[in-house]
Amino acid sequence: MNWETVIGLEVHVQVNTNTKAFCGCSTAFGAEPNTQTCPVCLGMPGQLPVLNMEVARKSVLTGLAINATINLESKFDRKNYFYPDLPKGYQISQFPLPIVEHGYLDIPVADGEKRIGITRIHIEEDAGKSMHEGLDGVSHIDLNRSGVPLMEIVSEPDMRSADEAVAYLKQLHQLVRFLDVSGADMEKGQFRCDANVSVRRFGEALGTRAELKNLNSFRFIKQAIDYEVARQIELIEDGGQVVQETRLFDSAKGESRSMRSKEEAHDYRYFPEPDLPPLRISQEEVDGIRAGMPELPGQLRERFESEFGLSSYDADVLSQTLDLAGWYESLVAAHPSDPKRCANWMANELLGRLKEQGKDIADSPVSAQDLAGLLDRIADNTISGKIAKDVLDAMMATGESADAVIESKGLKQVSDSGAIDTLILQIMADNPGQLEQFRAGKDKLFGFFVGQVMKASKGQANPGMVNQRLQDLLKG
Ligand code: ADP
Numbered sequence: 001m002n003w004e005t006v007i008g009l010e011v012h013v014q015v016n017t018n019t020k021a022f023c024g025c026s027t028a029f030g031a032e033p034n035t036q037t038c039p040v041c042l043g044m045p046g047q048l049p050v051l052n053m054e055v056a057r058k059s060v061l062t063g064l065a066i067n068a069t070i071n072l073e074s075k076f077d078r079k080n081y082f083y084p085d086l087p088k089g090y091q092i093s094q095f096p097l098p099i100v101e102h103g104y105l106d107i108p109v110a111d112g113e114k115r116i117g118i119t120r121i122h123i124e125e126d127a128g129k130s131m132h133e134g135l136d137g138v139s140h141i142d143l144n145r146s147g148v149p150l151m152e153i154v155s156e157p158d159m160r161s162a163d164e165a166v167a168y169l170k171q172l173h174q175l176v177r178f179l180d181v182s183g184a185d186m187e188k189g190q191f192r193c194d195a196n197v198s199v200r201r202f203g204e205a206l207g208t209r210a211e212l213k214n215l216n217s218f219r220f221i222k223q224a225i226d227y228e229v230a231r232q233i234e235l236i237e238d239g240g241q242v243v244q245e246t247r248l249f250d251s252a253k254g255e256s257r258s259m260r261s262k263e264e265a266h267d268y269r270y271f272p273e274p275d276l277p278p279l280r281i282s283q284e285e286v287d288g289i290r291a292g293m294p295e296l297p298g299q300l301r302e303r304f305e306s307e308f309g310l311s312s313y314d315a316d317v318l319s320q321t322l323d324l325a326g327w328y329e330s331l332v333a334a335h336p337s338d339p340k341r342c343a344n345w346m347a348n349e350l351l352g353r354l355k356e357q358g359k360d361i362a363d364s365p366v367s368a369q370d371l372a373g374l375l376d377r378i379a380d381n382t383i384s385g386k387i388a389k390d391v392l393d394a395m396m397a398t399g400e401s402a403d404a405v406i407e408s409k410g411l412k413q414v415s416d417s418g419a420i421d422t423l424i425l426q427i428m429a430d431n432p433g434q435l436e437q438f439r440a441g442k443d444k445l446f447g448f449f450v451g452q453v454m455k456a457s458k459g460q461a462n463p464g465m466v467n468q469r470l471q472d473l474l475k476g
C-alpha cells in the first residue's frame, strides 16, 4: 500500500499531411509496398530533404491547443541508429531545441481535473516497416512509411496510475482528431504510445523506470502498466532492483519481457542536421494559426450546454468526436423545436442500438434526417415515445423512414376521442368490481384503468387523452 506509481508517456502521432515530411512522396496508407518512395526517403546519398511546412503548421496548432510555448526558431538533429527499416542510418528529429515546449493537458480524474505537464513536442520522421509474416522465413522491408511526419509528444512524469495514463491518452487522442492534425487511428499505427513506468515509496525520489513499447490500444496500455507496476514492486520487495530497460508488451500473454537495456541519448550520437536550415516561424504566422483554431471538445461541450440546454452528461457524450457533434447538429437543424429531445434520442436510443451492433455513428443505418422525422411524429402526437422506440428498431433494421414504418405497421397513435371513449367504456364494462371500488373512493385504481386502456389499444392510444377521458367517464 505504501507504493506510488509514476508514469510519463511518449506519444508518436502521425501528422496527416498529403506528402511526407521531407520529400514529395504520398503518405496514403495501404499502398503496394515501396510504391511511395523516392531517393530522399530511400536514403540515397546526396539527396537533400526539404521540410513540408504543413508539418510545422500542425505542430504549432497542437502546441497552441496545449497552451505551450512555440519556439519561433527550432532546429533539426540526426538521431543515429542502425535498423533495416531506416535506410539513412539516422532519423531526422529535434533534440535540444524542439518546436514546442512547456504545455499541459487537464484530464478528468475521480475528484475533478488534474493537470499533466507536456515537456515538449518535436517533429521527426517515421521509419519504414519490416515484414516477417507469411514470407517463408525471410523478411521484407516496406519503405512507404519512411519519412512520414510524426509529432512526438512527451509528457512529464505526472501520472500516478494506469487510469490516469489512459485518461491522458484519450484526451490527447481526442484533441489531435479535433485539431485535424492526425487521423490518430491506433490500428494503423497513427497514434502510438510508449509508457515509462517506475515505482517509489511515498516521499522518495523517482525510481528507475522501464519503458514499455508496443502499446496499441487503450486496453493494452492499462494492462501493460498494471502488470509492470506489480512486477517492479515485487522485484523491489524481494530485494532486487529495477533496471532501466525497454520492455515489449505481449498482449496475447498479458505480460512484458525485456527487449534491450535502455539506450541513453548519447548512444544515438545526436548531432545537428547539416542538410536543413533552422525552422523559423514568424509571430504573425503563429497568430494566424491561433486565429484558425477550431472549436475544441471542451468548448463544444459548453456550447451544447448553453445553446441547447443539454445536461452535462449528454453534452459530454455528443462532443466526444467531431462526427458525433456534427451528426447531433444536423439532427437539431432538422428537428429544431426540441434540442433536448434530439440529444436524448441520439445519446440513449440511437447510440445504444449502434453500440449493440458494433457500429459508429458514421455507419448509422438511420440518418439524422430520418431520426428527426421520427421525433416530429412524437412531437405531433402521431405516436407515443414508447411506440417510437419500436419504430426506431424497425428503421434500424430496414433503413425505412419513420412515416413508412408507422404507415406499414399501422402504429398511428389513436387521438380520436370517440375511439378512446369506446375503449374506455369496454374496459369499464369488463371490470365492474374495480369500477365499484374506484367509485367508492379507492383512487389508486385510476392507474389500473389507464394501464388496461393502453394495453387494449396496444400502446397506441394517446396517453394524455386517455387520462383526460378516464377522469370524466369513471366518475359516471
Ligand atoms: P528518453 O528520451 O531517453 O526516453 P526522457 O528523459 O526524455 O528519456 O523521458 C522520457 C519519458 O520518461 C518522459 O515522458 C518522462 O516523463 C518519463 N520519465 C522520466 N523519468 C521517469 C521515471 N522515473 N518514472 C516514470 N517516467 C519517467
Ligand code: MG
Binding pocket: 010, 194, 211
Ligand atoms: Mg523514450
Ligand code: ZN
Binding pocket: 020, 023, 024, 025, 036, 037, 038, 039, 040, 041, 042, 147
Ligand atoms: Zn520520398
